[in-house]
Amino acid sequence: MRLDKFLADSQIGTRSQVKEFIKKGLVTVNGEVITKADYKIDENSDCIICKGNTLSYQKYRYFVLHKPSGVITATKDNHDKTVMDLLPKELSGGFFPVGRLDKDTEGFLLITNDGELSHRLLSPKKHVAKTYYVECSGELTTEKVAQLEQGLHIGDEKPTLPAKVETLKIEKTSYVIKLTITEGRFHQVKRMIQAIGGEVTYLKRLSMGGLVLDELLQKGDYRELTHEEVGILKRN
Ligand code: URA
DSSP states (O other): OBHHHHHHHHHHHHHHHHHEEEEEEEEEEETTEETTTTTOOOOOTOOOOEEEEOOOOSSSOOEEEEEEETBBBBSSOOSSGGGGGGOOOGGGSSSSEESOOOOTTTEEEEEESSSHHHHHHHHHHTTTOEEEEEEEESSOEEEEEOOOOOHHSSSSSSSOOOEEEEEEEOOOSSEEEEEEEEEOOOOOHHHHHHTTOOOOEEEEEEEEETTEOTTSSSTOEEEEEEEEHHHHTTTT
């Protein structure tokens, strides 16, 4: 592998930044200063040090972002701020959000460069569980809860798969529930609530694939997942 690619993949800078580091003699391979960006290294056995830091190669990385409302889930957009704008520039190449949250939805969003895991988590065959905190206007009855739990028509060919409902608060014309679904249809939660005559007024994803959004992660902040957390995701 080329030295500049290794350094860029290690997220210590953009491709042009790492080329500068190499040119300036800030990078050693097995103790020798290397100033050629296309120098070939063995990422599994060579010892690469940049600015005093020993780098280990990580092909794939995983982050959780607490998505705030008002940003769109895309890698690029001409009008709106995207979720990728909330992450450091080094993560702009090759990283993407796994699945989509609406512009006004908040909460757990996984960002990675691991296409295979992303594909698995989004596969309709895998039934990966996602739990949402849902504030709604309208009336909630036991019949309506049963409809959500059994699966209902939301305008697609097939009804939704059975969902889990935990009622948090019920008032005359509004209610709050936790809803766990195992599909990822377009606007699914909003359409499920519409199908029982209500309307979502606030939506936040609390968990996905066994990982829960930590309370300490503020809106707009992100953190890298731990080894254990990546293991949990991969068990899906
Ligand atoms: N369901 C929705 O309706 N919107 C989201 O953002 C996520 C799930």
